Amino acid sequence: MSSTKAPDHYDLLVIGSGEAGKFLPWMLSAKHGKKTAVIERGRIGGSCPNVACLPSKNVIHSAAIAHEVRRASAFGVSLSGIDPASLKSDMPVIKARKDAMVKDVNGFQGFFDMFGVEIIRGEGTFVGPNEIQVGGGRALTADHILICTGSRARVDARIPGLLEARPMTHIELLDLDVLPAHLIIIGGGYVGVEFAQAYARLGSHVTLVQRGDQLIPREDEDVVQALSGILAKEGVRIITSADVQSASGTNGEEVTVSIRSSPGGEEEVLRGSHILMATGRIPNTADLNLDAAGIKTTAAGHIVVDEQLRASTSVFAAGDCAGSPHFTHMGFDDFRVPSVLFTDPELARVGLTEKEARAKGVPYRLAKLPMASFLRTRTLGPGASEGFAKALIEADGERILGFTALGPGAGELLPVISLAMKLNAGYRQLADLIIAHPTMNEGLVELFLLHVPDGTS
Numbered sequence: 001m002s003s004t005k006a007p008d009h010y011d012l013l014v015i016g017s018g019e020a021g022k023f024l025p026w027m028l029s030a031k032h033g034k035k036t037a038v039i040e041r042g043r044i045g046g047s048c049p050n051v052a053c054l055p056s057k058n059v060i061h062s063a064a065i066a067h068e069v070r071r072a073s074a075f076g077v078s079l080s081g082i083d084p085a086s087l088k089s090d091m092p093v094i095k096a097r098k099d100a101m102v103k104d105v106n107g108f109q110g111f112f113d114m115f116g117v118e119i120i121r122g123e124g125t126f127v128g129p130n131e132i133q134v135g136g137g138r139a140l141t142a143d144h145i146l147i148c149t150g151s152r153a154r155v156d157a158r159i160p161g162l163l164e165a166r167p168m169t170h171i172e173l174l175d176l177d178v179l180p181a182h183l184i185i186i187g188g189g190y191v192g193v194e195f196a197q198a199y200a201r202l203g204s205h206v207t208l209v210q211r212g213d214q215l216i217p218r219e220d221e222d223v224v225q226a227l228s229g230i231l232a233k234e235g236v237r238i239i240t241s242a243d244v245q246s247a248s249g250t251n252g253e254e255v256t257v258s259i260r261s262s263p264g265g266e267e268e269v270l271r272g273s274h275i276l277m278a279t280g281r282i283p284n285t286a287d288l289n290l291d292a293a294g295i296k297t298t299a300a301g302h303i304v305v306d307e308q309l310r311a312s313t314s315v316f317a318a319g320d321c322a323g324s325p326h327f328t329h330m331g332f333d334d335f336r337v338p339s340v341l342f343t344d345p346e347l348a349r350v351g352l353t354e355k356e357a358r359a360k361g362v363p364y365r366l367a368k369l370p371m372a373s374f375l376r377t378r379t380l381g382p383g384a385s386e387g388f389a390k391a392l393i394e395a396d397g398e399r400i401l402g403f404t405a406l407g408p409g410a411g412e413l414l415p416v417i418s419l420a421m422k423l424n425a426g427y428r429q430l431a432d433l434i435i436a437h438p439t440m441n442e443g444l445v446e447l448f449l450l451h452v453p454d455g456t457s
């Protein structure tokens with residue numbers, strides 16, 4: 001029997017309670033008295049605090065501690081005769097620490113209540129341009145709808161034997177309470193590289209297989225070469241230009257992954273205990289019945305939006321599902337694009353790479369400074385001075401076009417550069433700053449004071 005009850009009406013309905021879906025309804029309800037609701041089928045708060053950014057950084061930090069303890073003697077701290085090689089990672093404790101943090105940061109329901117935003121549990125699908133049904137039951141209408149359904153890990157079902165091997169994604173890896181003896185990671189992007197170093201530090205053998213000819217393809221070659229060298233020194237075996245042919249066995253027991261170095265090269269069979277898939281993301285858009293709202297998707301499944309994130313007259317989309325760069329802060333504001341790869345040292349960038357500048361025909365001057373000149377790194381122990389920072393300055397002016405740093409805590413350098421870029425403050429303004437010594441940011445003064453070649457103007 002069909003219900004005759006009129007749909008509940010809202011000013012704004014949001015599908016998905018992740019980073020992209022939280023702030024707008026919170027603000028509209030709390031500050032402007034609007035009637036808003038968020039529909040969520042899974043965990044409130046979405047991926048970042050539950051299964052992605054925060055839990056991965058928690059495990060990465062445990063791995064960093066393992067790394068530092070193993071080389072404690074280099075800092076003059078005695079392990080009293082304990083052989084560092086005999087130190088073991090206690091995976092149940094590492095997982096418990098991560099689980100406790102996830103529980104601790106998960107106060108989201110309280111925020112929704114506090115800001116007066118209704119949470120509606122269930123799966124939302126469109127039944128009309130302004131109408132959504134939740135779990136095949138409750139009907140809702142809204143003046144505006146915001147789609148923030150995120151993305152999930154891509155596992156290529158076309159690779160023979162892969163699905164049968166039950167490979168892990170980041171979700172299962174983060175829930176593991178045993179240390180993989182040999183972790184084979186497929187995909188050398190953000191997820192693959194961060195976990196490769198972390199698990200090598202925790203004590204796993206790690207093999208990282210990347211299809212393209214370098215890890216983190218978007219970054220410049222000099223940066224990736226330096227980072228790859230650091231990972232290799234820590235024991236990560238990196239195989240680039242390799243295509244996965246097939247897999248067999250069962251994740252958690254024994255697995256094999258056959259790879260062929262491309263194009264048309266040798267075949268090698270990797271034998272390991274676990275497989276992690278880190279080959280990119282698929283947007284969660286297929287089950288939304290977007291046709292009912294006249295909303296289009298790209299071939300990759302991302303919702304097509306304009307510069308204001310508008311997908312139709314009354315529907316908007318933001319975050320991973322809209323094809324924004326997959327960073328949590330993109331859900332919050334789609335037009336600021338810094339990124340930090342949380343390896344040790346961190347790889348941080350904002351603005352153009354050299355590769356991008358060349359491809360776009362943007363002339364630039366390059367200022368480059370080794371991390372050894374950031375004096376703070378000299379205090380941090382072996383290896384801390386590896387890496388460098390570089391800035392692209394416009395050829396005939398002073399604006400900073402891009403900045404990349406590979407160094408300890410490099411992510412913390414970005415806000416200074418972002419602010420200068422946003423305010424159109426030229427590099428000389430940064431060269432003129434007085435920065436406390438010895439902080440990492442102090443290195444920026446030398447970079448901009450002494451290492452910018454003369455311009456054309």
Ligand SMILES: Cc1cc2nc3c(=O)[nH]c(=O)nc-3n(C[C@H](O)[C@H](O)[C@H](O)COP(=O)(O)OP(=O)(O)OC[C@H]3O[C@@H](n4cnc5c(N)ncnc54)[C@H](O)[C@@H]3O)c2cc1C
Pocket residue numbers: 015016017018019020021039040041042043044045046047048051052053054056122123124125148149150151170191284287288318319320321325326327328329331342
């Ligand atoms: C391992 C890993 C580490 C990462 N680390 C970082 C990092 O350090 N820094 C960084 O900036 N980014 C990081 N990211 C990326 C970041 O997690 C994402 O970019 C961000 O979480 C995306 O937010 P979102 O709101 O678009 O989607 P999500 O947070 O995924 O939220 C989408 C929500 O929509 C819900 N949903 C989906 N479909 C429906 C439906 N039909 N009805 C109801 N609800 C639905 C889902 O249940 C989910 O809760 C990482 C990603 C991974 C995988």
Ligand SMILES: NC(=O)c1ccc[n+]([C@@H]2O[C@H](COP(=O)([O-])OP(=O)(O)OC[C@H]3O[C@@H](n4cnc5c(N)ncnc54)[C@H](O)[C@@H]3O)[C@@H](O)[C@H]2O)c1
Pocket residue numbers: 156186187188189190191192194209210211212216217242243244277278279280281325326327339340341342
């Ligand atoms: N620190 C951070 O901000 C952070 C950390 C983790 C993830 N993330 C976000 O999450 C998103 C997803 O990360 P990801 O690493 O899964 O995707 P990614 O797009 O960064 O990298 C995937 C890599 O896998 C490779 N690949 C694809 N198929 C392959 C195959 N069959 N064999 C070998 N290699 C293959 C691709 O060439 C690509 O380089 C990223 O776009 C990133 O923005 C961000």
